[in-house]
Amino acid sequence: MESCDICGVKAPFKRKNGTHYLEVHHIEWLSKGENDxxxxxxxxxxxxxxxxxxxxxxxxxKTKG
Incomplete structure (x- = not known):
C-alpha cells in the first residue's frame, strides 16, 4: 500500500530498505475487544x-456531555 486510504497522498514514511509505509488505523479499537x-x-x-x-x-x- 503506497497511498492513504482516505486522501490518496503517497506514503510519507520510508523503511531502511526504501519501501514506503503508512500508519495503520483500526476501525474498531483493539482496546474495546475487537480483532486485529x-x-x-x-x-x-x-x-x-x-x-x-x-x-x-x-x-x-458530545455523547458524555
Missing amino acids: LLENTVALCPNRHKNAYIKLVKRQK
Whole structure:
C-alpha cells in the first residue's frame, strides 16, 4: 500500500530498505475487544490518522456531555 486510504497522498514514511509505509488505523479499537484483522484496518497518512482520533474524541465528548 503506497497511498492513504482516505486522501490518496503517497506514503510519507520510508523503511531502511526504501519501501514506503503508512500508519495503520483500526476501525474498531483493539482496546474495546475487537480483532486485529486486515478487514478492521485502514492505511492512513499521519494527518488523516490524527484527524480520525480528533473526531473520535469530539464525538465521545458530545455523547458524555
